[in-house]
Amino acid sequence: MVKCTLGIIGGGQLGSMLASAAKKINIETVIFSDDQNAPAQKFSDNFVFGKYNDEDKINEFVEKVDMVTFEFENIPFETLNKINEVKKVLPKPSINKIIQHRLYEKDFINKCNFRTTLYDSIKNDKELKSKTNFVPGIIKTSTFGYDGKGQYKINSMKELEEINLDYNKEYIIEKFINLKKEISVIVTRFGNQKYEIYEPIENVHDDQILKNSKIPAEISDEILKKSKNWAKHIAEELDFIGTLCVEYFVDKKDNLFVNEIAPRVHNSGHLTINSHNISQFENHIRAVCGLKRKETKKLFDAKMINLIGNDILIYKDKKFSDNEFFFDYLKKEIKPKRKMGHLTILKK
Numbered sequence: 001m002v003k004c005t006l007g008i009i010g011g012g013q014l015g016s017m018l019a020s021a022a023k024k025i026n027i028e029t030v031i032f033s034d035d036q037n038a039p040a041q042k043f044s045d046n047f048v049f050g051k052y053n054d055e056d057k058i059n060e061f062v063e064k065v066d067m068v069t070f071e072f073e074n075i076p077f078e079t080l081n082k083i084n085e086v087k088k089v090l091p092k093p094s095i096n097k098i099i100q101h102r103l104y105e106k107d108f109i110n111k112c113n114f115r116t117t118l119y120d121s122i123k124n125d126k127e128l129k130s131k132t133n134f135v136p137g138i139i140k141t142s143t144f145g146y147d148g149k150g151q152y153k154i155n156s157m158k159e160l161e162e163i164n165l166d167y168n169k170e171y172i173i174e175k176f177i178n179l180k181k182e183i184s185v186i187v188t189r190f191g192n193q194k195y196e197i198y199e200p201i202e203n204v205h206d207d208q209i210l211k212n213s214k215i216p217a218e219i220s221d222e223i224l225k226k227s228k229n230w231a232k233h234i235a236e237e238l239d240f241i242g243t244l245c246v247e248y249f250v251d252k253k254d255n256l257f258v259n260e261i262a263p264r265v266h267n268s269g270h271l272t273i274n275s276h277n278i279s280q281f282e283n284h285i286r287a288v289c290g291l292k293r294k295e296t297k298k299l300f301d302a303k304m305i306n307l308i309g310n311d312i313l314i315y316k317d318k319k320f321s322d323n324e325f326f327f328d329y330l331k332k333e334i335k336p337k338r339k340m341g342h343l344t345i346l347k348k
């Protein structure tokens with residue numbers, strides 16, 4: 001028996017993994033994407049291709065589903081809100097309005113009394129040139145950034161002097177953190193104080209893109225407890241339903257900073273497909289479809305390697321051992337810096 005037909009906005013690898021997890025627990029999915037070749041359509045039951053502001057296409061999509069979720073946060077708020085008037089959207093659209101914008105997101109985290117990097121907004125060149133106490137730092141577009149896109153490292157006063165920004169966009173500047181490591185905590189919230197939470201995941205980035213992730217993270221007990229508590233608190237404060245990820249920085253003095261919040265399943269949680277009895281994707285589906293919460297347990301320690309650009313070519317013909325799980329995102333075109341697949345290795 002089909003319990004619910006879930007609409008998923010976005011058709012990339014996160015959409016594919018959500019659709020696969022849904023199938024496993026007998027939930028039908030419809031993917032809505034503005035990419036005709038969206039890989040997730042290969043894993044879903046139905047597919048609607050259209051722009052995210054095309055009302056006819058949105059209506060066509062909405063008619064096919066009982067409720068709606070999304071795999072990326074940069075969907076126009078108006079689109080989510082309009083859909084929410086007809087079919088429930090979870091997590092609720094107002095959350096996206098905060099998290100889509102780096103300034104509102106950081107203001108929100110500070111209001112929760114959690115530490116972020118030092119940051120400020122930049123609206124014009126005069127403001128930019130005055131931000132000398134943020135050097136060395138990093139300028140980020142306030143909206144639509146991912147995998148380091150829209151980011152400019154500023155290593156010296158000279159670079160601050162010389163950089164030209166397009167002020168049709170909004171920016172923030174952040175002070176650079178002397179990183180010891182990066183970790184993330186993934187939590188699925190089912191309702192008031194009802195959670196399944198994964199242990200912190202240790203992440204290595206290369207050129208601002210996630211390269212690999214592992215559990216357990218090599219961190220102190222204090223950082224472990226603090227990072228889990230902060231993530232739970234953030235989910236509660238947002239009244240979040242579904243899976244959310246909090247990305248953290250740990251500096252050389254073992255201070256914890258929230259880097260950013262992803263209001264969705266996250267790349268660092270791909271290993272949960274194989275390392276846990278219930279993956280971040282299945283927990284997300286369970287939470288948004290109102291299914292029963294099941295105790296989530298780790299079965300194995302694990303490591304995940306992102307296959308970026310041409311990396312995928314080596315793995316396509318490789319033979320794998322029974323503790324290795326290769327995922328090909330089935331993207332039509334290989335591009336540098338594009339996430340093409342991943343490999344999870346379990347420690348058995």
Ligand SMILES: Nc1ncnc2c1ncn2[C@@H]1O[C@H](COP(=O)(O)OP(=O)(O)O)[C@@H](O)[C@H]1O
Nearest residue numbers: 117138145146147148149174175176177205208
């Ligand atoms: N203030 C900072 N200090 C040190 N490293 C940073 C800082 N901001 C970003 N980075 C590096 O760049 C990566 C991507 O930045 P992030 O803000 O998470 O943007 P994105 O939205 O592209 O993931 C981080 O995971 C980290 O490795």
Ligand SMILES: [Mg+2]
Nearest residue numbers: 147247259260
């Ligand atoms: Mg990030």
